[in-house]
Amino acid sequence: xxxLTGLRVLVVEDEPVxxxxxxxxxxxxxxxxxxxxxxxxxxxxxxxxxxxxxILDINLAGERSNAIAELLRARGVPFAFASGYxxxxxxxxxxxxxxxxxxxxxxxxxxxxxxx
Amino acid sequence: MTEQEAxxxxxxxxxxxxxxxxxSAPVAVWVTRLDRQRxxxxxxxxxxxxxxxxxxxxxxxxxxxxxxxxARLLQASVDGEASLKTFSLEGRFRRADGAWRWLxxxxxxxxxxxxxxxxxxxVAHDVTEAKEAELALREREAQLSAFISQTTAGFAQVDLxxxxxxxxxxxxxxxxxxxxQLLRRTMQSITxxxxxxxxxxxxxxxxxxxxxxxxxxxxxxxxxGIVWVNNSVAVIxxxxxxxFGVLAVTLDVTQRRESxxxxxxxxxxxxxxxxxxxxxxxxxxxxxMEGKWSANRFDLLGLVRRDDLRGTVEDWLDRIVVEDRExxxxxxxxxxxxxxPYTIEYRIRxxxxxxxxxxxxxxxxxxxxxxxxxxxxxxxxxxxxxxxxEEELRDSEARFRTIFxxxxxxxxxxxxxxxxxxxxxxxxxxxxxxxxxxxxxxxSDFMDPDQFAxxxxxxxxxxxxGGSTRLTIKVRAKDRRELVWEINSRLTTDAEGNPTGIHAxxxxxxxxxxxxxxxxxxxxxxxxxxxxxxxxxxxxxxxSLKGDRDAATSRRAxxxxxxxxxxxxxxxxxxxxGLVSMTQIISDAVRPHGGSARFTLDGPDLVIMPxxxxxxxxxxxxxxxxxxxxxxxxxxxxxxxxxxxxxxGEGAPRLSLVWEESGGPxxxxxxxxxxxxxxxxxGLAAELAGSVTxxxxxxxxxxxxxxxxxxxxx
Numbered sequence: 001x002x003x004l005t006g007l008r009v010l011v012v013e014d015e016p017v018x019x020x021x022x023x024x025x026x027x028x029x030x031x032x033x034x035x036x037x038x039x040x041x042x043x044x045x046x047x048x049x050x051x052x053x054x055i056l057d058i059n060l061a062g063e064r065s066n067a068i069a070e071l072l073r074a075r076g077v078p079f080a081f082a083s084g085y086x087x088x089x090x091x092x093x094x095x096x097x098x099x100x101x102x103x104x105x106x107x108x109x110x111x112x113x114x115x116x
Numbered sequence: 117m118t119e120q121e122a123x124x125x126x127x128x129x130x131x132x133x134x135x136x137x138x139x140s141a142p143v144a145v146w147v148t149r150l151d152r153q154r155x156x157x158x159x160x161x162x163x164x165x166x167x168x169x170x171x172x173x174x175x176x177x178x179x180x181x182x183x184x185x186x187a188r189l190l191q192a193s194v195d196g197e198a199s200l201k202t203f204s205l206e207g208r209f210r211r212a213d214g215a216w217r218w219l220x221x222x223x224x225x226x227x228x229x230x231x232x233x234x235x236x237x238x239v240a241h242d243v244t245e246a247k248e249a250e251l252a253l254r255e256r257e258a259q260l261s262a263f264i265s266q267t268t269a270g271f272a273q274v275d276l277x278x279x280x281x282x283x284x285x286x287x288x289x290x291x292x293x294x295x296x297q298l299l300r301r302t303m304q305s306i307t308x309x310x311x312x313x314x315x316x317x318x319x320x321x322x323x324x325x326x327x328x329x330x331x332x333x334x335x336x337x338x339x340x341g342i343v344w345v346n347n348s349v350a351v352i353x354x355x356x357x358x359x360f361g362v363l364a365v366t367l368d369v370t371q372r373r374e375s376x377x378x379x380x381x382x383x384x385x386x387x388x389x390x391x392x393x394x395x396x397x398x399x400x401x402x403x404x405m406e407g408k409w410s411a412n413r414f415d416l417l418g419l420v421r422r423d424d425l426r427g428t429v430e431d432w433l434d435r436i437v438v439e440d441r442e443x444x445x446x447x448x449x450x451x452x453x454x455x456x457p458y459t460i461e462y463r464i465r466x467x468x469x470x471x472x473x474x475x476x477x478x479x480x481x482x483x484x485x486x487x488x489x490x491x492x493x494x495x496x497x498x499x500x501x502x503x504x505x506e507e508e509l510r511d512s513e514a515r516f517r518t519i520f521x522x523x524x525x526x527x528x529x530x531x532x533x534x535x536x537x538x539x540x541x542x543x544x545x546x547x548x549x550x551x552x553x554x555x556x557x558x559x560s561d562f563m564d565p566d567q568f569a570x571x572x573x574x575x576x577x578x579x580x581x582g583g584s585t586r587l588t589i590k591v592r593a594k595d596r597r598e599l600v601w602e603i604n605s606r607l608t609t610d611a612e613g614n615p616t617g618i619h620a621x622x623x624x625x626x627x628x629x630x631x632x633x634x635x636x637x638x639x640x641x642x643x644x645x646x647x648x649x650x651x652x653x654x655x656x657x658x659x660s661l662k663g664d665r666d667a668a669t670s671r672r673a674x675x676x677x678x679x680x681x682x683x684x685x686x687x688x689x690x691x692x693x694g695l696v697s698m699t700q701i702i703s704d705a706v707r708p709h710g711g712s713a714r715f716t717l718d719g720p721d722l723v724i725m726p727x728x729x730x731x732x733x734x735x736x737x738x739x740x741x742x743x744x745x746x747x748x749x750x751x752x753x754x755x756x757x758x759x760x761x762x763x764x765g766e767g768a769p770r771l772s773l774v775w776e777e778s779g780g781p782x783x784x785x786x787x788x789x790x791x792x793x794x795x796x797x798x799g800l801a802a803e804l805a806g807s808v809t810x811x812x813x814x815x816x817x818x819x820x821x822x823x824x825x826x827x828x829x830x
Contacts, residue, residue, distance in 0.1 A: 019799070099651040
């Protein structure tokens with residue numbers, strides 16, 4: 001188990017309650033939440049900053065978060081998708097965290113992303 | 117008439133005696149002297165001349181000679197006298213009554229005892245009747261000769277033994293022998309042996325009893341060939357009545373016989389062929405109106421076969437049902453009388469079983485070129501089964517036609533090269549073409565290439581493995597709309613099982629596919645929402661249950677939030693997750709906390725997105741809970757006013773919402789900000805993409821929202 005303490009994790013999630021919950025989970029894991037961003041534009045802006053990992057909700061109030069994923073991939077920042085339903089967008093090779101999620105799901109996903 | 121001087125000539129008898137004899141003779145007699153003077157004429161002479169005896173002795177005999185004969189007679193007379201021998205003359209002389217009579221005279225010289233020529237004695241008799249008979253005969257002979265030498269008929273005369281005695285050229289030509297050969301042969305020797313048996317008795321009877329006859333027989337020609345002749349035979353008799361020969365007038369009828377034979381042969385073979393094909397035949401002699409039936413014609417009508425196999429038109433008509441009888445009679449008689457062939461279908465009632473059967477008959481008249489009475493031939497056969505089958509086929513065709521025309525499904529037949537052979541109206545109306553635009557076109561015209569490839573693959577499969585295929589294919593309507601058809605198809609085959617075409621039934625699945633896709637989307641969406649909602653519930657639970665609060669408080673908080681979430685969902689469900697009324701979502705959210713008794717709502721009825729509505733409902737719930745617990749609503753007189761308005765500035769329209777508490781206890785800012793505050797300040801702000809501030813004023817909490825007007829809120 002990698003130590004996740006101090007990791008800067010971008011959260012892109014349009015549902016406030018869910019975003020807060022994820023924020024709490026990351027807090028519990030010792031990570032620093034960047035965001036949460038609930039719109040594509042906001043997510044894109046935050047993705048430019050210093051990051052260690054990201055968790056992207058696929059559907060952002062009707063927009064898809066692919067653009068953020070592409071930016072992160074270009075920057076080499078590992079990320080996972082999160083969604084209530086469906087498959088991760090193809091071509092990114094990113095893992096998928098299915099809602100509703102538990103603390104352990106997030107921890108495992110982050111460990112995977114950081115290539116323990 | 118030569119004349120001699122009487123007295124110079126010695127008479128064989130005494131003069132008186134001579135005169136007596138001469139006068140009684142039926143012929144004219146005269147005696148001349150050397151000076152050519154007549155010294156004696158008899159009574160007959162005088163009577164012919166018509167004058168007196170004296171005039172008869174002296175008149176010029178040349179004056180009564182016929183002008184056509186005078187030159188010839190005078191020359192012959194001079195020559196005859198000069199010859200001093202007996203000579204004869206023949207010519208026409210005018211009698212006393214004016215009639216021209218043929219006289220034949222003979223004159224002979226007279227000599228005296230000394231042997232001196234003393235004159236002539238002549239005798240003339242009237243030969244007019246004989247002469248005329250001879251001329252008439254000569255004329256008849258000329259006619260007969262012309263008759264005999266004509267080229268149509270042959271003439272042959274044979275004696276009583278049959279030996280040819282006279283033949284004309286035409287007979288030689290017909291019989292195929294030269295005249296010289298024939299005159300050495302008998303008619304029996306050139307007659308075909310098979311015909312002699314009939315010929316000889318007739319010949320003998322003719323000779324014996326004089327009965328003429330006409331018959332047809334064959335001659336064998338010199339080259340071995342056969343010729344058919346029609347001989348009309350009569351006996352020739354001598355004047356006294358005794359037969360001396362037989363004359364035959366001969367016509368060549370080979371061609372007619374051959375065509376008759378050919379006809380007979382072809383009739384025979386036709387009869388055999390038709391009978392073996394189940395056809396009954398009948399012939400009718402149109403002179404006697406009676407004829408021969410084939411045996412199976414009796415069977416066909418259910419009649420007992422007659423020994424002579426003969427039947428009449430009426431026998432046949434009697435079997436025909438009354439309704440059809442006149443029609444059949446008319447057709448038959450029109451054929452008999454006008455030669456118009458017929459083909460009729462009619463019903464009969466069998467004589468034996470009474471069963472009704474359907475027959476078809478063909479009849480035609482045979483007319484001979486030579487005008488002999490014509491004959492009628494006809495064939496009949498039973499078409500009951502065929503008619504029944506046809507009827508069934510017609511019914512079945514009609515049934516299928518109805519199905520074809522009225523089916524909602526698409527019925528299509530194709531040729532093996534994938535061209536459209538037929539379509540029902542449903543196809544035409546679905547595709548938007550006319551039937552004419554569709555027929556004969558390749559199916560590839562009605563689908564994209566990838567779809568046609570699928571169709572071809574199915575055809576290959578059917579050709580290899582048989583059976584039917586079921587596939588879903590997109591076809592193109594005339595207006596390029598894409599239609600989804602589910603097509604069941606199979607090969608049609610001939611009696612040997614060879615494929616002849618394709619029969620397809622298709623059903624439009626476009627709507628079904630659309631509905632299926634829609635349903636799939638709905639399920640996906642529902643799943644998504646459920647998962648999202650569960651995530652929200654999880655978040656609420658996590659927020660409600662964490663920290664150091666007691667379990668009962670935590671549970672109440674959780675229950676309250678869950679209720680607010682549920683209430684918001686109710687509204688969303690009512691509105692089918694479409695836009696919802698802001699007034700409605702706020703009033704629903706405050707109802708559990710006192711409703712209109714404690715809350716004053718003031719704002720236009722804007723509409724907001726469902727997701728925004730949930731956040732708003734949860735935020736209002738948090739504010740209200742807090743107000744009930746710590747704020748204005750913890751006191752009976754405390755009130756909350758919620759005002760919102762659409763603000764129009766220089767940019768896009770904005771939403772302004774203010775929550776203001778009043779009449780409650782003095783407010784203490786909280787020591788720590790819990791879920792509620794976070795939910796409002798961050799969650800709602802994020803949701804609205806605006807700013808939300810909570811101001812813990814001593815006289816009451818004020819929450820201010822400033823956000824761009826949410827999409828759809830116009």
